[in-house]
Amino acid sequence: MTPYFMPFWALLTRDLRLSVREGGGAALALGFFALVATLVPLGVGSDLMLLAKVGGGVLWVAAVLAALLSLDRLFQADYEDGSLDLITLSPLSLEGAAAAKITAHWLSTGLPLTLLSPVLSVLFGLSGPATLALALSLAIGTPAVSAVGAIGASLTLSLRRGGLILPLIVLPLLVPAVIFGAGMVVAVQTGLANGALGLLAAFSLAATLLSPFVAAMAVRLNLAG
Amino acid sequence: MITTLTAEKLTVQRGSRRLVEGLSFTVKAGQALALEGANGAGKTSLLRLIAGFLPAAAGAVTLLQDGREISEPEERGRFVGWLGHHDALKASFTVSEQLTFFGKLNGRSGDGTTLLEQAHLLEQIGLTRQAELPCRYLSAGQRRRLALARLLLTGRPLWLLDEPFAALDTAGKALVARLIALHCGQGGIVLAATHEPLGLGNEVLRL
DSSP, X not given: OOTTHHHHHHHHHHHHHHHHHSSSSHHHHHHHHHHHHHHHHHHHOSOHHHHHHHHHHHHHXXXXXXXXXXXXXHHHHHHHTTHHHHHHHSSSOHXXXXXXXXXXXXXXXXXHHHHHHHHHHGGGTOOXXXXXXXXHHHHHHHHHHHHHHHHHHHHTTTOTTHHHHHHHHHHHHTHHHHHHHHHHHHHHHHOOXXXXXXXXXXXXXXXXXXXXXXXXXXXXXXXXX | OOEEEEEEEEEEEETTEEEEEEEEEEEETTOEEEXXXXXXXXXXXXXXXXXXXXXXXXXXXXXXXXXXXXXXXXXXXXXXXXXXXXXXXXXXXXXXXXXXXXXXXXXXXXTTSOHHHHHHHHHHHTOGGGTTSBGGGXXXXXXXXXXXXXXXXXXXXXXXXXXXXXXXOHHHHHHHHHHHHHHHHTTOEEEEEOSSOOSSOOEEEEO
């Protein structure tokens, strides 16, 4: 392994292990996602036409909220126990550290959510192609959720109740992901091409490429504060 | 590895409060400097500034390494062995896992964190029997010892220690003094914020 990749890999696997051992990982996100997806059809009623129409949007919103649950501790836990100081002094740049943390967060939330979505789409009576479109849109879009979330997490890392402000910062920034993600499902259902796939991919790419730099900058400012 | 740490007319500021003003000192390879001062005098802030976390309000910190002057904070940080207030340990990780992670984070997989070296490190630090114990079961003193072991692992030349004796028993304090002497003997530099003598006839800087 190259000298730069090993620190990156070390941090990535550590964060994954922590998410399993100390909670806040896949199980929590999946549980929340499944519960919300179950509650909506119960509240809306058994109108299958209506459920299929809103299914893509509802599942996208549920997935974004589920991924947000564990985001507030992304940098905060390491900031509070002093680990962030040691990571800053390591050969891994803060940008690299942020990228490792974003990847770990996606592997422990975004990826499991994507894999569970075909099961939950049954509750909304989504057709086969629509289910496939939903899973594909989540696969493309959830990295952006982790990436944009990391920006919010880095900005609020020194706030004691930062977890409460985090959704207020992050959710408005994720509007494009929800619109284009749900748009991909609608495109399949109506048979009308709307370009959602390309726009979602562009948004996700831009977010994941830029976010490590923004997050690293915010972490530096917080450490100096 | 010839290192000299120089601070020139340094001003340490937290928010709008000036903690230290116009501080100058030089520490040469093999020397230890104790930072003393009342609580809130700015010892921790000064250490964080030298480590590169805090920007200097005025003045400069320079590290001379192999005849090269390093004044950029982020680059300076690559030479720093840091022992902060917090022990930076994860409750669910075992002592051995902590060391393995820290070794890999610092790019030392092959020779740095082999089981043999870990065993040697843990024996030196007095945690051999706790190697497979999750950190949540460690006492405050044992956590401090593990943080010290991490310091030895990276082999950084400039040690910045914030209250290195905190929570340690008599044997632990003697161990810290021994490690500092050893590090200086190998040409390293030690800066320690402390209320207790380092036990080396070292120089003392009062803030």
